[in-house]
Structure formats: structure tokens, C-alpha cells
Amino acid sequence: MNFYKKVYFITKKIPRGKVATYGQIASLIYSPRAARAVGFALRALPSNTSCPWQRVINSRGQLSIVNPKFTAKLQASLLRKEGIKVKKEEDTYIVDLKKYLFDFKNVKPPK
DNA sequence: AAGGTGACTAACA
DNA sequence: ATGTTAGCCACCT
Numbered sequence: 001m002n003f004y005k006k007v008y009f010i011t012k013k014i015p016r017g018k019v020a021t022y023g024q025i026a027s028l029i030y031s032p033r034a035a036r037a038v039g040f041a042l043r044a045l046p047s048n049t050s051c052p053w054q055r056v057i058n059s060r061g062q063l064s065i066v067n068p069k070f071t072a073k074l075q076a077s078l079l080r081k082e083g084i085k086v087k088k089e090e091d092t093y094i095v096d097l098k099k100y101l102f103d104f105k106n107v108k109p110p111k
Numbered sequence: 112a113a114g115g116t117g118a119c120t121a122a123c124a
Numbered sequence: 125a126t127g128t129t130a131g132c133c134a135c136c137t
Binding site for chain 1: 116117118119120121
Binding site: 003004026031033034035036037038040041044 | 135
């Protein structure tokens with residue numbers, strides 16, 4: 001399984017109403033320092049993907065997405081639709097990680 | 112083959 | 125608390 005597929009595999013495990021960070025996902029696929037690459041992988045998703053890309057945010061709880069296909073605004077609306085409170089800040093959106101961060105402890109990593 | 116670029120982070124100042 | 129820095133890794137020239 002290549003890197004991208006692993007990222008998507010893990011991302012699909014995030015339940016509705018929860019979020020995960022790039023770093024968390026990187027750790028689960030045995031590359032604890034590949035957070036940037038995770039973002040790179042998600043960026044490559046097609047606009048009609050079934051992968052819940054909106055549930056992946058950065059370690060500070062911000063929607064750091066910068067992608068013409070998937071804007072932070074769209075991401076915020078999708079998350080709210082799932083029941084997550086997204087706070088609008090100056091030029092970014094913020095999610096309370098303490099409340100919504102998903103715990104992967106029972107998730108098996110991909111092969 | 113080698114250098115540049117991010118949807119990142121943890122560690123410092 | 126806030127801003128900067130230097131690693132990092134997969135991709136793309």
C-alpha cells in the first residue's frame with residue numbers, strides 16, 4: 001500500500017463528528033514526521049471524493065487548508081453539518097480539539 | 112539526480 | 125502568549 005492510500009485509509013476511519021490532525025495520521029502510518037506529506041496527499045483528492053478530508057486539521061485545531069477545490073469555508077460548513085462547532089477567527093476557522101479530537105487507539109494501521 | 116515546494120510540527124526566543 | 129526556525133517527507137520539476 002503506498003503512502004497516499006495509507007493516508008486515505010486512515011482518514012476514512014475518522015468517525016462523523018470527530019476530527020484528527022495531520023500529525024496523528026502520519027504517526028499511524030509509521031511516519032511520525034510526515035505531517036506535511038499527509039497534507040500533500042489530501043490535496044491530491046478529487047473534488048468528488050468520498051474520503052472525509054474535512055475531518056483532518058492541523059495540530060492547533062485550525063482549518064489550514066489552502067486548496068481551490070476545497071476551501072476552508074466549505075470545510076467549516078461540512079464540519080458543522082456533522083455537529084462540530086467551528087469558530088470563525090480573524091482569517092481562519094478553529095475547532096476545539098479537546099472536544100472533538102478522535103482517539104485512534106483502537107484503529108489498526110494499514111498494511 | 113538534485114533542489115524546491117507545501118492542507119505540518121515541535122522546539123525555541 | 126506570539127512569532128520564528130529548522131526538520132520532515134512525498135512529489136514535481
